[in-house]
Amino acid sequence: MIRTFSFLDVVFIVSALRFTLALAGIAFCGGALLGAVVLVLRVLPLALLNWLAAGYIGLLQGTPLLGQLFLFYFGLSIVGFNVSAWFAATLALSFYASAFLAEIWRGCVQSVPRTQWEASAALGLTFLQQLRWVVVPQALRLAVPPTVGFGVQVVKNTSLASAIGFVELMRAGQIVNNATFSPLSTYLTAAACYWAICFSMSRLSQRLERRLHVAH
């Protein structure tokens, strides 16, 4: 018996938002940590490490996230981990985010004038000290808006985790649709949830960009 799409279904879909947000939050943090490491390898004055980092970024940016999700999901169990969809999705999204964040941040680091590096080198700072005390504080201001903007991509891309069976917003929508068979109301409700989150993040990113740009 097919029941009708009701307010309770809306509540069910909206409440699944917490899994979407949790997945996005963890993946974003994991991606940021990993991305910071990749960034250092990418800008370190060692050609071999630069290539390695560039290859890592190219590999993740040149393959579809859906493929990465499936590879993590099936690959980790081959290595001997009994993975849940939750774990595989978190890991795949973290790696995916790390490549994009490293590339975004590299642009910001490279936009800091060369003279800043030279001046801090003349003061006797080591490479990591230069990065930590001179370059990153200046690059950070530039990096905040696009980083928040990329957060929108992470939130949207969590919807792909539904393909490996992780119950988040999109999967909740599919479950509701299977019971009520009202696809239009169901998926528009899901779309509205995503939109509310992503639109506020986009706006935040734009506002930060305007504010942080004033002193330039």
Add this chain to the structure above:
Amino acid sequence: MNYSFQFGALAPYGDLIVEGAFQTLRLSAITMAVGLAIGLAGALARTSRVAPARWAATAYVEVIRNTPLLVQLFVVFFGLPSLGVKLGAGAAALVALSVNLGAYATEIIRAGIDSVHKSQVEAGLSLGLTNLQVFRHIVLYQASKAVYPALASQFILLMLATSIASQIGTDELFHAGAYVDSRTFRSFEVYAVITTVYLILALIFRALFGALHAVAFGPLSRRRR
């Protein structure tokens, strides 16, 4: 780890995967053309003097860019039939992907048009060019040069995103992979091969866009790398 990889099990399905890759190329190429056309129209609307056109274009961009492609595909494929619009999986994917790419292209092209300095337009007008001539020869040429890199990487991202259309059963590379997986049960091997094919396609597109840039605007500057 006691798993023996059997890539050989996929060999009988080689044709299917190649066929899928061609379907992906076809889907991507059509989407790029349609998306670019939508983007151009959208950018014109966003910079137009007619307020309602501006609002409509802004709403379009903000709605599409802030919702996942997967949801858009589901709305078009599963949702629209309840309004009487029935599309096959291929057509639905084409519509959803084009509308999606169109929104990103609108924003990119608009930024390009904005980047052309006002004095350029004034100079063109004072030389006696018509509005349309100024747009075509001065604004569009410089804007396209400015937006080319961003547009090219958006196109490559779109090509990768066509894989998401497999979720509504569109005939393309990822869908072919899922079929082979269901026949062979060599999931990891299948998706490793499929993902590698996407990587190759992405590299081909990148080389192609680089060559196209060299033809249209001279070699891509490597200074920033």
